[in-house]
Amino acid sequence: MRKEFFAEYFKDLQDSICKKIEETDGQGRFKEDAWKREGGGGGRSRVLKNGNILEKAGVNFSAVFGPLHPKMVSSLQLKEEVDFFASGVSIVMHPMNPWVPIIHMNVRYFELSNGESWFGGGIDLTPHIVIPEQAKWFHQQLKKVCDKHDKSYYPKFKTWADDYFFNTHREETRGIGGIFFDYVKSKNIEEKMKVFDFVKSVGESFADIYSHLMVENALKPFGKKEKDFQLLRRGRYVEFNLVHDRGTKFGLETNGRTESILMSLPPLASWEYMYDNKSYPEGKQTLDLLKKNIDWINY
Template identity: 55%
Template sequence: MISKEQIAADYKQIQDEICAALEATDGKSVFEEELWEREGGGGGRTRVIQNGNIFEKGGVNFSAVHGQLPHTVKKALNVEQDDFFATGISIVIHPNHPLVPIIHMNIRYFEMPSSFNADTPPVRWFGGGIDLTPHYVIEDDARFFHSQLKQVCDRFNADFYERFKTWADNYFYIKHRDETRGIGGIFYDRLTENDDITWETVFEFSKAVGRSFAPIYTELVNRSRDKQFTPEQQQWQYQRRSRYTEFNLVYDAGTKFGLETNGRIESILMSLPPTAKWVYNYQPQPGSEEERTLSLLKKGINWV
């Protein structure tokens, strides 16, 4: 059986690879690293990039934590055990350009020892995904993004893409706004071995998702980074960032898990943008690109 130590080591390597790729893409700013320890067990490497040529604020965080689960989390996960181990990478990048999208990625592993006896396997699963939040939806970019994710999924299981895209549409949904956070992507949770897929394949899929991040996002950044934009477009960018903030603070399960397990606040809230605006009762001009973007923030669009 693949050990949790091996999973954490491979995730750390993927963190290194992604940080190097993003620094090369930005061409100016580099990541600042802070090593931290969690009260209760474990710790991580928080890496933040700021004020770059294209990346205004971003984080590529690794953590491997363990300890006792609070009762509220045990209830939410529907488990009886107390001890847990969790490791993963979490990424959010906020560009300074309104035509370059926000991107989020997370790959994670969760394990609890058996509550019965040493011969019973532990509770364990992988989760994660990638989703894209354009300030302006560019249809060619959306098709490229989803096509790349489908290729990754299809390497491992023919059903993964449709299942995980639908899951992302439903998960990254701002119910109180009746709009999706962006154009979705893939999202999965509690993925484990079964008759159709081995444990080793699930782990390889998790790593493949992680390693798809850099080439996909680098391509999207380079498509738009040199385009001119107006002050009005930047104001719209700030308003779209506010929707991103609302989702992360109201609905995001990772934020809730981090706060309820005594996680590191700075790392948990790394996902928030440096600047956002809430404009009262904003209505886009009929026929505008802003109105068109809102019309595309819906579930069930077949981008591929």
């Protein structure tokens, strides 16, 4: 299967997600910034600002290629210099109402000129204020997606997400997790297409899952305490992306497109010195739930 086949799919996925999210928001429209990469390839960065529900949302597509950066050669423990091709869709959405959660999704394909290739991706949710029944619903949707393809996927990829989306310097998870997978390789074309079918299911589940959460929470009333806590939680989100996220760090270290890489950051965030988590009871409950290995399906 030619690598351009996967890129075309991801481009169509970007289109369908943007259309659905615009319909759900009811006001905001994505503006496209088409760009080219000096080393080869390019992409389409789409950002929605100041919508009815979403304050800032990004849906990025890219298909880039060229010589593999020395840092990547080292991290993959390759013994020779190779060319690469990478394509995928990356999404982060920051709502205005603190009761609507932040969401992240990424699906991607990577191929080397030595014949190696793999898929990666996942979806995870970062509520500003955790609503347990919605956390349970979110994980139920992801389990359904996984179980259609392999019943081992959800427990394996759920644990991977818990371990990956973890602010080690605070000993807390970024949110309520989700699924995360990477370096999923295949022995033959038949196996490769089965993995791709799973990746498609993940990507195509995003718009319906998040639209439901947008509609469910967008009209909930909130005040200064909720807004202040939202900004604090956004700050923790920023900390993870800049300190721990491998994709962000690698992109910035290898001269990736800065605007697209930092699209994931919220428009506003805050950091309060020695935050007193007793000052907002709902906030304390949320912070108490930012732990690995919570069985949300049976919560």
